[in-house]
Amino acid sequence: MARRLALHWVRETGRALEAVLNPRRCASCHGVLTREENEWCSPCAFSWTRCPTNPRLRFDKPEHWSHGWAWLRNGPDRLESRLVHSLKYGVRSEVGVRLGRAMAKEWTPSGIQPAHWAVVPIPLHRRKQRQRGFNQSEALARGWAEITRMTIADVLIRPRSGRSLTQLDRHQRIRSTKGLYIPDPALDSTWSNGLDGCLLLDDVVTTGSTLASARNALASVWKGPIGFITLLDAIR
Numbered sequence: 527m528a529r530r531l532a533l534h535w536v537r538e539t540g541r542a543l544e545a546v547l548n549p550r551r552c553a554s555c556h557g558v559l560t561r562e563e564n565e566w567c568s569p570c571a572f573s574w575t576r577c578p579t580n581p582r583l584r585f586d587k588p589e590h591w592s593h594g595w596a597w598l599r600n601g602p603d604r605l606e607s608r609l610v611h612s613l614k615y616g617v618r619s620e621v622g623v624r625l626g627r628a629m630a631k632e633w634t635p636s637g638i639q640p641a642h643w644a645v646v647p648i649p650l651h652r653r654k655q656r657q658r659g660f661n662q663s664e665a666l667a668r669g670w671a672e673i674t675r676m677t678i679a680d681v682l683i684r685p686r687s688g689r690s691l692t693q694l695d696r697h698q699r700i701r702s703t704k705g706l707y708i709p710d711p712a713l714d715s716t717w718s719n720g721l722d723g724c725l726l727l728d729d730v731v732t733t734g735s736t737l738a739s740a741r742n743a744l745a746s747v748w749k750g751p752i753g754f755i756t757l758l759d760a761i762r
């Protein structure tokens with residue numbers, strides 16, 4: 527009995543010490559999390575700005591998209607961008623899976639049966655994925671698929687690596703994203719059997735050029751409706 531109590535005490539003290547020396551922090555505001563909180567704090571989850579506009583409308587041809595939805599947009603403190611930063615450059619994919627679930631819970635599938643749709647994560651180049659350890663869009667898709675019952679279809683690959691798009695203007699982006707994605711040559715021709723539509727999933731939409739490029743690649747192997755969802759609409 528005494529031995530068990532002592533062990534318990536050592537374990538609890540160790541945990542308390544760990545919490546003081548290396549506290550778990552919120553992926554959005556970087557504040558210290560309570561024991562009950564996972565990945566982000568409750569005040570952040572409550573105050574993130576939900577995206578009120580339809581991100582489809584920034585495309586030259588919005589009619590190309592059957593659906594367009596972004597969960598968040600930046601509020602005054604840009605907590606939402608900081609969240610995406612933690613998602614991309616964090617060390618674990620778990621935050622992505624949890625965010626995918628959180629997004630899916632606030633999404634209303636209008637006029638479609640999600641179980642007959644596939645979610646298609648935007649791929650990273652192989653080397654980048656190895657460096658990062660995971661693909662943030664795939665992590666989001668895992669959580670998203672859990673809640674919506676969509677299939678995850680890894681249809682696309684990114685054949686070449688390239689510099690980050692964040693420093694480029696819209697026209698440069700469009701040029702540099704041409705042919706950025708292609709259908710996976712190893713794709714089984716039965717991948718789309720029984721599907722009604724596909725939703726591309728990316729972490730952020732800004733100008734839309736990445737999504738447009740992915741859509742072109744997907745449209746070469748899928749003739750049905752294509753929509754998109756993103757965690758953040760980062761348009762300024």
Ligand SMILES: [Zn+2]
Pocket residue numbers: 552553554555556557566567568569570571
């Ligand atoms: Zn927070």
